[in-house]
Amino acid sequence: MSNKKAKRKKQKDIVKNEEPLLNEMKLKQDTKKNVENRVKQQQENKEKGKTKKFSKKIKTENKKSKKENKRIEIENRDLKNKLKKVEQENKELKEHLLKIEKTLFELTEKINKLEEEKRLAEEKREKFRRKIKLTILQLIIAGVIIFSIVALAKSKINASRTDKLSDELKQYIREIEESNVLETYNDNQEYTIDFEQLRQINPDTKAWLKIESLDIDYPVVQANDNDYYLKYSFDRSRNSDGWVFFDYRNLLDETDKNTIIYAHNRKNGNMFSKLVNILDSSWYDNEENKYFNLYMGDKNYTYEVFSIYQIKVESYYIQTYFSSEETYLNFLNTIKSRSIKDYKVELKEDDKILTLSTCGSNNKYRIVLHAKRI
Helix, strand or coil: CHHHHHHHHHHHHHHHHHHHHHHHHHHHHHHHHHHHHHHHHHHHHHHHHHHHHHHHHHHHHHHHHHHHHHHHHHHHHHHHHHHHHHHHHHHHHHHHHHHHHHHHHHHHHHHHHHHHHHHHHHHHHHHHHHHHHHHHHHHHHHHHHHHHHHHHHHHHHHHHHHHHHHHHHHHHEEEHHHCCCCCCCCCCCCEEECHHHHHHHCCCEEEEEEEHHHCEEEEEECCCCCCHHHCECCCCCECCCCCCEECCCCCCCCCCCEEEEECCECCCCCECHHHHHHHCHHHHCCHHHHEEEEEECCEEEEEEEEEEEEEECCCHHHCCCCCCHHHHHHHHHHHHHCCCCCCCCCCCCCCCEEEEEEECCCCCEEEEEEEEEC
């Protein structure tokens, strides 16, 4: 018992002795604990502060985020409104485009219709033009036919009048055996011409040309120009056959070196129509055709052919004036060289020549015969 008490006492003493140490230790422990608590508290406070700051920052960020979200929502709403507006505008644009397409289609239809109408109208105009052209052509053909008929009839009438007049005039030419009037110019004279009677019909009468091989047998006249007797007959009536006439420049005396006679080349056979035969070998190879006669007043001149040819219209071969004998001789040699047949006729500067001229197949050419007086 006592041991136990002693133990207890001893323990109490130990406890009592150790109590300050324990207290100190406790204090230290409390202090350490407090320090730890404070540190922990501080750490907690610090963490809380950080948390608060972070919370505050988060709140701030949240606020900003909310504002941004709100702004985005507003923008999205605006965008949606704009999108709706754009969609509406697109819808209106589509409707407008549809209207335009419809209008274009209608316009295309109208244009096609107008073009078709234009085409039909053009076809009508073309048909009308063709009809007009055909009508004009028919009228022209009819006119040409009528003109040709009239011209042919007139030509026949003129030819008939010319033939009749020519036949009537031949009563004034008589064979020399039937009359002893007038002194002959040479031994070849076969006819006498009553020029007085002929001049009573036409005072322009100057001579009578007779070429049997060419059916030329006409009185020859002379006017104040070379145009009148292209349109008027011997009796001075208007006639497309005209008449046989001297160049108005010829004096018809011994001073003339180149005496020129013209006449039409008529298809009816009158005037100089047979002069074209001189280009045929059957004519120029016949020696009898080399000579012919020209009766002037009381004289009968015989001519010998020395040149025949066809040439384009010119004035060289119908010269009547020559400045010198040399010029004239050059002229004679030139027209002689043109001949399609070499007649081997000698020409001199004192020769007198006679030139017959008429139109060729068209007015671009002239058929020409030159003969010298023998």
